[in-house]
Amino acid sequence: MADSANTSFFNDVCAFFDHAAQFTNHPAGLLDQIKACNSVYRFRFPIRKANGGVEVIDAWRVEHSHHMSPTKGGIRYSEMVNEDEVMALAALMTYKCAIVNVPFGGAKGGIKINTRNYTIAELENITRRFTVELVKKNFIGPAIDVPAPDYGSGEREMSWIADTYYTMNPGQLDAMGCVTGKPIALHGIHGRREATGRGVAIAIRECVDVAEDMKELGLTAGIAGKRVIVQGLGNVGFHTANFLSEMGAILVGLCEYEGAIYNSNGLDLAEVVAHRKDTGSILGFGGAEQEFKNSALGLEQECDILVPAALENQITASNIGRIKAKIIAEAANGPTSPEAADAFTQRGGIIIPDMYCNAGGVTVSYFEWLKNLSHVAFGRMDKRYEENANLTLVTMVEKMTGVSLTAEQRSLVIKGASELELVNSGLEDTMVRSYHEIRNIQKRNPKINDLRTAAFVGAIEKVAVSYMNMGIWP
Numbered sequence: 408m409a410d411s412a413n414t415s416f417f418n419d420v421c422a423f424f425d426h427a428a429q430f431t432n433h434p435a436g437l438l439d440q441i442k443a444c445n446s447v448y449r450f451r452f453p454i455r456k457a458n459g460g461v462e463v464i465d466a467w468r469v470e471h472s473h474h475m476s477p478t479k480g481g482i483r484y485s486e487m488v489n490e491d492e493v494m495a496l497a498a499l500m501t502y503k504c505a506i507v508n509v510p511f512g513g514a515k516g517g518i519k520i521n522t523r524n525y526t527i528a529e530l531e532n533i534t535r536r537f538t539v540e541l542v543k544k545n546f547i548g549p550a551i552d553v554p555a556p557d558y559g560s561g562e563r564e565m566s567w568i569a570d571t572y573y574t575m576n577p578g579q580l581d582a583m584g585c586v587t588g589k590p591i592a593l594h595g596i597h598g599r600r601e602a603t604g605r606g607v608a609i610a611i612r613e614c615v616d617v618a619e620d621m622k623e624l625g626l627t628a629g630i631a632g633k634r635v636i637v638q639g640l641g642n643v644g645f646h647t648a649n650f651l652s653e654m655g656a657i658l659v660g661l662c663e664y665e666g667a668i669y670n671s672n673g674l675d676l677a678e679v680v681a682h683r684k685d686t687g688s689i690l691g692f693g694g695a696e697q698e699f700k701n702s703a704l705g706l707e708q709e710c711d712i713l714v715p716a717a718l719e720n721q722i723t724a725s726n727i728g729r730i731k732a733k734i735i736a737e738a739a740n741g742p743t744s745p746e747a748a749d750a751f752t753q754r755g756g757i758i759i760p761d762m763y764c765n766a767g768g769v770t771v772s773y774f775e776w777l778k779n780l781s782h783v784a785f786g787r788m789d790k791r792y793e794e795n796a797n798l799t800l801v802t803m804v805e806k807m808t809g810v811s812l813t814a815e816q817r818s819l820v821i822k823g824a825s826e827l828e829l830v831n832s833g834l835e836d837t838m839v840r841s842y843h844e845i846r847n848i849q850k851r852n853p854k855i856n857d858l859r860t861a862a863f864v865g866a867i868e869k870v871a872v873s874y875m876n877m878g879i880w881p
């Protein structure tokens with residue numbers, strides 16, 4: 408495979424696709440249709456600056472595949488964003504949704520700004536105007552294309568998008584399903600905020616629980632005691648680090664854009680975050696044994712698992728030789744270049760590929776969209792019913808056996824599921840099942856030597872079946 412140094416992110420994704428496609432039996436034309444970005448909308452719009460001036464903003468929305476509707480994918484706010492990157496991320500969304508059986512096509516948006524350079528009012532203007540442009544061109548809607556947060560955007564931006572869309576579509580019953588990642592108070596869903604990180608942690612746990620695979624890496628099975636370095640302390644990185652710590656992993660390293668810190672005995676995540684809030688930097692943290700002003704050096708320290716959770720192209724031909732981890736869990740999209748991935752796999756390492764690893768976010772976005780279409784929170788209708796039924800059963804068993812449960816045991820047994828518990832259950836089931844589906848594809852074909860190829864093979868099969876069933880019309 409080609410190295411990303413000479414090519415583009417979208418070409419990287421296509422190179423991974425082409426490599427996997429040789430293990431499928433589909434005609435070239437169908438593979439071309441799956442691979443292509445169906446619609447690329449590039450637009451520019453003016454906003455009024457706080458100082459009275461006018462600035463022109465570059466933006467994109469790409470719908471990669473319409474084999475399922477709506478299409479779905481986050482909006483990236485970054486001064487580095489460009490058309491190629493948005494196309495690549497949109498394509499990854501198609502494959503990601505297929506892998507975790509979320510019935511959407513892939514899409515992605517981009518707004519070329521550094522959010523730090525704008526006031527909140529300006530960011531609101533940018534976001535609302537971006538949404539208006541999407542409405543004008545029919546690039547947003549609960550049955551058309553449903554954005555979500557990505558790098559540089561979050562619940563606040565999703566609220567502005569939902570409100571703008573609804574204002575332009577008054578009375579549309581399902582309008583709130585036009586975007587996901589909204590706050591709870593504005594038709595969001597419990598568990599969405601931390602869903603991607605929770606999913607990444609579950610993906611890693613599933614991987615390290617397979618004793619046979621860990622033996623090949625010279626590691627013991629199980630997440631407890633595994634040494635982890637996380638790059639990026641944003642939404643995905645923070646929650647991944649938090650859940651991995653809860654599972655018993657040791658957080659030995661953290662990398663942010665201002666630098667990296669390391670302690671072989673473990674870093675306390677909450678303390679690091681508090682320190683960064685106070686000082687504006689992770690550097691200078693008292694609990695670190697070592698710190699690096701060059702953040703990239705943080706990736707090269709001793710650990711079992713490296714979790715890049717910031718941006719693409721962080722692990723390339725130039726640093727892969729110095730990466731000490733045996734597992735790379737791609738929490739970010741596209742953090743490993745094709746050449747680096749090849750080198751890592753050849754020396755026996757495991758890469759948990761982005762398109763599966765960070766799919767927890769879109770999985771819970773799907774649940775949020777379902778909630779918006781049904782206009783009722785999960786568990787609202789049946790929680791009390793379930794509790795009453797469980798209580799009846801417990802009372803009968805107590806009577807029949809003469810054994811009484813303690814109050815604590817009783818409330819544990821009768822408790823009905825909350826929305827958060829249902830969301831987390833659906834998320835865990837999705838991540839666990841998908842991991843083993845991908846691993847089984849790999850194990851079934853000795854020529855497939857990595858999980859990414861296996862994930863692409865699975866995704867291509869599913870998207871191909873949809874396209875073949877749909878046919879071509881007109």
Ligand code: NAD
Pocket residue numbers: 556557558559560603638639640641642643644662663664665702716717718719738739740765766768769
């Ligand atoms: P975010 O904006 O919340 O956080 C990104 C973090 O990375 C920030 O703290 C930023 O300071 C840090 N960072 C930037 N450059 C860095 C560098 N060179 N070294 C170290 N840290 C750096 O973004 P996010 O939502 O957490 O997204 C991170 C990645 O995860 C992106 O690739 C995104 O596409 C992917 N992703 C996000 C979601 C989601 O639900 N938010 C879902 C799937 C995939």
